[in-house]
Amino acid sequence: MLIDHPAVIALGSNQGDREHYLREAVAALKALPGVQVTAVSRVYETPALRLSGVDENAPSYLNAVALVRSVLPPEMLLGSLHGIEASLGRVREERWGDRTIDLDLVDYDGTELETESITLPHPRAHERGFVLKPWLDVNPDAVLVGFGKVSDLLARTTDKVALASSIATLDDTASPTESQQVKGS
Ligand code: A4P
Ligand code: MG
Numbered sequence: 001m002l003i004d005h006p007a008v009i010a011l012g013s014n015q016g017d018r019e020h021y022l023r024e025a026v027a028a029l030k031a032l033p034g035v036q037v038t039a040v041s042r043v044y045e046t047p048a049l050r051l052s053g054v055d056e057n058a059p060s061y062l063n064a065v066a067l068v069r070s071v072l073p074p075e076m077l078l079g080s081l082h083g084i085e086a087s088l089g090r091v092r093e094e095r096w097g098d099r100t101i102d103l104d105l106v107d108y109d110g111t112e113l114e115t116e117s118i119t120l121p122h123p124r125a126h127e128r129g130f131v132l133k134p135w136l137d138v139n140p141d142a143v144l145v146g147f148g149k150v151s152d153l154l155a156r157t158t159d160k161v162a163l164a165s166s167i168a169t170l171d172d173t174a175s176p177t178e179s180q181q182v183k184g185s
Contacts, residue, residue, distance in 0.1 A: 041134035129157035
């Protein structure tokens with residue numbers, strides 16, 4: 001029998017129709033064989049973080065977090081995320097540059113791993129309000145392996161993370177309440 005593992009995926013978009021890309025990414029996650037989406041956070045609007053720091057003049061991001069259960073091992077899951085990014089027109093030009101969609105694997109069942117192709121947990125998630133805040137939405141007790149409680153980490157962040165209140169849910173097949181339900185990690 002295949003064992004499924006809880007994993008946390010961060011979604012971000014700051015180019016084009018950002019809500020559309022987030023919606024399409026959630027739909028694509030749901031369609032991945034071996035992956036079950038268990039919860040989707042609300043959507044947050046956040047100023048772009050560049051390599052040079054926060055850039056209020058750059059197009060802002062919409063960010064969200066999805067919880068999944070995956071029978072795919074972490075490398076394969078990340079490969080599938082890259083496939084979704086490619087299908088949604090992601091072009092890799094500049095590190096931390098504008099993008100239609102970015103899908104990061106934040107946590108995979110508390111695994112700590114560093115290879116040439118993957119680092120777990122995501123090395124910058126612990127200091128990013130735009131990841132921690134939506135994660136707490138779908139799991140108020142979340143813990144980031146090696147760093148501690150997500151609520152404590154969030155209290156230490158300084159980036160601005162505002163609820164995009166006009167967007168009720170990214171999960172077109174669930175009611176807003178269901179889409180925020182905690183069913184996984
Ligand atoms: N990679 C290794 N481990 C992981 C992992 N756990 N999750 C590799 C995702 N990717 C992982 O990523 C660069 C390389 O990291 C890939 O080869 C991947 O296999 P990328 O997506 O190609 O490029 P990137 O996203 O520009 O680089 P990076 O360093 O991953 O950036 P981040 O940390 O993802 O940050 N500002 C706001 N407000 N909201 C955002 O969502 N996102 C970024 C990107 C910058 N500023 C932002 C936001
Ligand atoms: Mg990335």
